Amino acid sequence: MTTKKIKPYQGPAGGWGALASTTRFVFGSKKPAANIRNLLRANQVKGFDCPGCAWGDEQGKHFSFCENGAKAISWEATGKQVTPGFFRQHPVSQLQHQSDYFLEYQGRIEQPMYLNRETDRYEPISWDDAFALIARHLNTLEHPDQLELYTSGRASNEAAYLYQLFGRSFGTNNFPDCSNLCHEASGVALGQAIGVGKGTVTLHDFDQADAIFVFGQNPGTNHPRMLHSLRNAARNGTAIVTFNNLKERGLERFADPQSPIEMLTPKDSRISSHYFCPRLGGDMAAIRGMAKLLLEWDAEALARGEAGLLDRDFIERHTSGLDDYLAEVAATPWEQIVEQSGLSREQITQAARVHAGAKRVIVTWAMGITQHKHSVATIRELVNLQLLRGQLGKPGAGLCPVRGHSNVQGNRTVGINEKPDTAFLARMEQHFNHPMPRRPGHNAVAAIQAMLDGESKVFIALGGNIAAAAPDTHVTARALANCTLTVQISTKLNRSHLMAGKEALILPCLGRTEEDVQASGPQFITVEDSFSMVHASQGVGKPKSPHQRSETAIIAGMARATLGSQPVDWQALADDYDRIREHIAATIPGFEQVNERLQQPGGFYLGNSAARHEWQTDNGKASFGADPLPARLIPEAITTRAQGMLSTLQTLRSHDQYNTTIYGMDDRYRGVYGQRMVIFMHPDEIKRRELQEGDWVELVSVWQDDVERKVGGFKVVAYDIPPGDVAAYYPETNPLVPLHSVGDGSDTPTSKSIPVLIRKQEAPRII
Template sequence: MSTEDITGHATDGDTAPLKPYRHPAGGWGSIKAVASILVQEHVALNGSRILSHQNKADGFACVSCSWAKPADPHLFEFCENGAKATAWEITNKRVDIDFFADHTVSELQSWSGLELESRGRLTAPMRWDAATDRYVPCTWEHAFAEIAQELRALDPNEAVFYASGRASLETSYMYALLARMYGTNNLPDSSNMCHESTSVGLPKTIGAPVGTVQLEDFEHTDCMLFFGHNTGTNAPRMLHQLQDARKRGVEIITFNPLRERGLVSFANPQSPVEMLTPSQTQISTQYHQVKIGGDAAAIAGLCKLLIEWDDEAQRDGTQRVLDAAFIAEHTHGFEAFAESMRATTWEEIEHHSQLTRAALDAAARVYAQANAAMVLYGMGITQHRSGVHNVQMLSNLLLLRGNIGRPGAGICPIRGHSNVQGQRTVGITEKPELAPLDKLKELYRFEPPREKGMSTVEACQGVLDGKVKAFIGLGGNFQVAIPDHHVMDPAWRRLRLTVQIATKLNRSHLLHGEVAYLLPCLGRIEIDRQASGEQWVSVEDSTACVHGSHGLAEPASDMLLSEPAIVAGIAKALLPGNPQLDWDAWVGDYALVRDAIERTYPDQFRDFNQRFRQPGGFHRPLPACKREWKTESGKANFIVPDTLDEDADMPAAGPDVLRLMTTRGDSQFNTTVYALDDRFRGVYGTRDVLLMHRDDLTRRGFAEGDAVCISTVSDDGVTREVDGMRVHAFDIPRGCIMGYYPECNRLIPLSHHAKSSLVPASKSIPIRLRKSA
C-alpha cells in the first residue's frame, strides 16, 4: 500500500480542516520539530550540547519514555519527543516569585495546561495564602515543618503519597520508605493509570509482572506483533530496532484502530541516504485496524486458527503447529483454553474485532511459521475494562508456540514514563504483598503497615468520600490525568493538605487543599551537587535494565532542592529519629541509597553501585526469561477469557452509541502538551477535535467540522459532557471515535475501569454525540 493510501485521513483540498501528512515518521519533519522546540525554549546552543549526551553512558536518561537504552548508542540517541521533553525541562523561561505575585490562583485556573507549563521552570518553594489567593514564598524549613505538623495530626491512612513515574530509583526507594515509616501503604502511582493491567495479568500467566523481551532479542526475532501502541509518538527510538528488523526481512504485524505513522513507515534522521532521497522503510507488513476494544477477539481468532490447524496436523500426521513439547513441560490449563477457543464462533470473533477471518488467517500464518516471535503492546491493550484479560490473551498466544524464554521471543509491554517500572521495583506500590516488608523491618527496626493501601482509583474515591485528607504528589499532574474531572475537582478543595513536588506549574497545583505547598525540585537533566560531589541517579527501562543518569545542565535556580533532599526533609521533620537510617548521609551521597536498595533487594540489585553505570546498564534477573515460572501451579498458565465483549456488563447500548478512545498527540508527553499540532494525524492548531468514520458522521447528520457535544453513556445518574468539539472524517473503524487525552478525561466515570487492575478504561468509553447548541 502506498503512503498516499494510508494517510489516516478523509478530507481533500487546501481548505480542509485536517491536512494529510504524507511523510514517514522521523525524517525532516522530526528534525524540524527538534530545532523548533530548542529555539522556542531559548536553548538552541546549550540544548544541542546536552542532547548529544541523552541516553548515553556518560549522560542522562531521557525524562520522557522508558524505552531501552543500548550499550552501543547511535550518534544521537534521542527521538523527537525525547528532545522536546529535554528542551521543556532545560528551558531558560522561569516561573518565579514575581510571577505568583502578579497572578492569583483563581486567575491561573483559567489558563490552559499548555499556557501554564510553557511559562517555564519553578524557582522557589511556595505556600498558598488564603487571604490573597496567591502562592507566596516560604523557606524550605517552614515548608517541611508545617507539612510534618499537618501529617502528624492525621491518621496515616488519611494521607496519600503519589508518584508519577519519573523519579529515580533512589528517590522512589526513599519515598516509599517515608510513607511506610509514617504508617501507610497508600502509594498509588502512574502504573495504576496505565500498565497495572500488565502487573496484574502477567504474574498469573508467567509469574512476572514485567516483560521478558530484552534489547538483544530484536536481533534474533522472526516476527513481531504490535497491539495498541503508537510507536512513532510514544517510543520513537524503538523505530531503529524496527527498521533494522525489517531490513532483515522480519515480518511486523500491527493491530491498531488507527494507522499510526510510526508503524507504517520510517525515515531515519541519522541516515544521509534516507534524508537526501525519498528512501524510507515500510514498518508494518500487515496492518489490521481492529475495532476499539476488539483486541481480545482478534487474539482469540489467531489462537483459534493455530489450535485448529494443530488439530488437523495431528489428524493428518503432519508437523505440529503448536509447540507441544513446551506446552507439556512448561504450561498448565492448555486443554481448557483450547476447548474455549474451539467453541468460540467466527461470527463472535468478527463481530467484536471488526476483522475478517481472512485477515486474521493472514496474520496467523505468518506467526505460525516464525521460529521466534514477540508481542509488543501499549495502553491500547491495558486501558480497557478487559485490560487484564487482554494481557493474558497475548500471553496465551505466545505460550501456544513456546515464545516465552528463548532468544528473539517474548512479551514486551511498552511502558510510558521514564522510571514508572523502576519505582515499582523498589517499593512504590499500594499492595503490601509486593513490598519486602519483613526485610524493611529487619533493616530499619520499625513495624511496616500490613494493610492494603489505595490505588489511584481508590485514592480518588477516598477524596470524594472524605477518607483522604492529605495528598503528596511526587511529580506528575494527577488531578488532570484522572477521570471524572467535574466530579473530582471540587473534592480536592476539601482536602486539608496538598503538597506538589514539581519542576513546572500545572493545573493540579491550582486545585489545592486548605494548606498547600508547591515545592520545586531539580530535574534529572540538571547537575545535582551534594556533600560528596555531583550525584548520579538510576532508572529502569521497559526491558528491566537499570541505567545510570548524570545531569549536565546548571540548575534553574539556586533555591531548588533535589527530589531525595525534599523527601529527606519531610522525613526528618515528620518521623522520629532512627539510628538505623541517616537521611542526611543519604542526601549527601546517593551511593548510600543504592547500597540500601541492594540490601533490601539483594537478588535484584547485586553489586548495584559497581554495575549501574556500565554501558547498556544491567538486566534484573527475571525467572520467566529462563522458563522458571513463579506461579501457584509452578508453570506458565493458559487463562480462559470470561468474554470477548468489551461491553458485556455495560448499560444497554443503542445503535447511536460510539466507542471513544483517548490518545496523545504528536507534540505531547502524558499530560504535558508542547504544542497544539498533531502533524502525524494532520491536526493543526487545536486539540478540540473528534476523529470518526465518515459513515458514522453522515449517519448522524453531521457535516465536516460541525461542533458537537459528547456525553457519556452511564447508569449512575451523573451527566458527563464535553461541548464544542469539532468532528472530522478519519480512517478509523465504524462505531469508533478518537479524542485527545486529557481533554476527554472528564467523560470517564471513576467506576469505568479495568476489572482487577482498576486502570481507568480511557481507551473504550461509550458515548453519544449531538450537535452543539
C-alpha cells in the same frame, strides 16, 4: 502558534518533519547552546536518561534521542521561570481558566510556594517552614492511612525507594501511582500468567525475531525510538503485524532522521507488513481467533502425520491450565470473534499464518490494550498465544509491554506498590529494624475516592499531574480540594497546583537534565527501562534557581521533619545517594553490589525469571488463562440508558504532547495543526450521524449513574478509524471517564472504551 488547519500528512514518520520540528523546538527555547549540549548527553554513558519514554538505549550511538525526547529535554531546560512575581500577578482562580499548555509554558518553578487562601495567590515559603507544615499535618492525622503518596514515573529509583521507605516508616501502604492509570493490567496479567509483571525480552531480541506483533500503540508519537528497532527488524525481513484501532503513520512508514540516505533520497522504510484496525476492545477476539486457527491447523497437521504447530514439550514441562483454555477456545464461535473484533475471518487468518510461520515471535503492546474493562483478560490471551508455541525464554521471542514514563517500571521494582508482598515487607523490617504496615493501600482510583469521602486528608505528589491525568476530572478536582493539605513536588506549573487542598505547597525540584550536587559531591541517579536494564543518569546543566532541590533531598527533608532520625539518618541518605543504593541492594533482589555494577557502560540487566523458565506462580508453572470473550463490548445496561446512537471513544495523545505535558498545538502525523479540540471519525460514521467534516459537536458519556459528564467544542475530522469508534485528545476528554469505570482486576480507568453520545453544536464564538 500554527494557524488552525486540517491538512492530511503524506510523508513518512520521522524524516525532515521530525528534524525541522526538533530544530524549531531547540532553538525556540531561547537556550539553544544548552539544549544542544544536553541532547548530545541524552541516553549516553556519563550522561542523563531522557525524561521521556522507557524504551531501551542503543549503546554506541552518538545521537540517541528522538523528536519527542528532544522536546522533553528542551521543555525542561527552558530559561523561563515562574517567580513569586508571576503569582502576584495571577491569582489561582484566574489561572484555573488557562490552558494546560499556557501553565507549563511559563517555565520552571523558582522557589517553594504556599497558597494563601485569603489572597488567592501562591506566596514564597522557606524550605524549613514547608517541611514543618507537612510534618504538622502528618503528625496530627488520626491514622497513617489518611496520607496518600502519589508517584510519577519520572522519579528515580533512589527517590522512589526513599519515598516508599518514608511512607511505610510512617505507617501506610497508600502509594497511588501513575502506573495504576496506564499499565496496571500488564503487571496483573503477567503476574498471574508467568509470575513476574514485566516483559521477558531485551532490546537485542528485536534483532532476532522472525515476527513482531504490535498491539494498541503508536510508537511514532509515544515512544519514537521504538521505530528504529522496528525499522531495523523490517529491513532484516522480520514480519511486523500491527493491530491498532487507528491508522498511524509511524506504523506504516518511517524515515530515520539520523540516516543520510533516508534524508537525502525519497527512500523510507515500510514498517508493518500487515496492518489491521480492530474495533475498540476487539483485540481479545482477534487474538482468540488466531489461537483458534493455530489449534485447527495443528490438529490437521497431526492428522496428516506431520509435526504440529504447538510446542508440546514446552507446554508439558512449563505450563498448566491448557485443557480449560482449549475448551474455552472451542466454545467461542467465529460469529462472535468476527463481530467483536471488527475484522474478517480472512484478516485474522492472515495474521495467524504469520505467527504459524515464524520460529521466533515477539508480542508487544501498550495502552491501547491496557485501558479497557477486559484488559487483564486480553493480555492473558496474548500470553496464551505465546505459550501455545513456546514463544517465551528464547532469543527473539517473548512478551513486551511498552511502558510510558522513563522509570515507571523502576518505581514499582523498588517498592512503589500499594499491595506489597510479604517477602518484601519482611526484608524491609529486618533490614531497617522497623515495623512495616501490612494493610493493603490505595491505588489511584481508591485514593481519589478516599479523598473525596474525607477518609484521606493529606496528598503528596512526587511529580506528575494527577488533576490532568486522572479520570472524571471534576471529581478528581473535588477530591484534591477536600484535603487538608496537598503537596506537589514539581518542575513546572501544572493543573494539579490549581486544584489544591485547604492548604497547599508547590516544592520545586531539579530536572533529569540538571546537575545534582549534595554534601558528598555530584550525584547520579538510576532508572530501569522497559527491558529491565538499570543504568545511571547524571545531569549536566546548571539548576535554574538556587532554591530548587533534588527529589531525593525533598523527600529526606519531609521525612526528617516528620519522623526525626527513625528508622534512618535521612540527611545522610540525601547527602550521598550511594548510601540509598546500598539499602536498595540489601532489600531488592537483583540489585546486589549495585554501586559496583553501575560502573559498567550501559548499566546492568536485572534479569527476568520467566525468561529463564522459572515461574514464580503458585504451582511453579506458567498458566493458561481461560477467560471467555466479553458478552458485549458495551454492556447492555449502558446501551439501554443511552437513548441515542452510541459511539466508543478512546482518549489519546497528540504528537506535540507527552503524557499530560502539551508542547504545542500540532499533531503532524494526523494532519491537525494549531488546535486540539478535534474528534476523529470515520467518513461513514460522519454521514451516518448526518454530520459533515468541520462540524462542531459535544460529547456526552453514558454510565450507570445519573451524573452528566460532557465536553463540547470539538471539530469533526475524518480519519481512518473503524466506524462506530471515535478518538480525541486527553486531558480535554478525561472528564468523560467515570471514576469507577475501571478494568476488571486492574482498576485502571477505561480510557480507551468510553460510550459516548455525539451531539451537533453551533460553532464556538471567537472572542
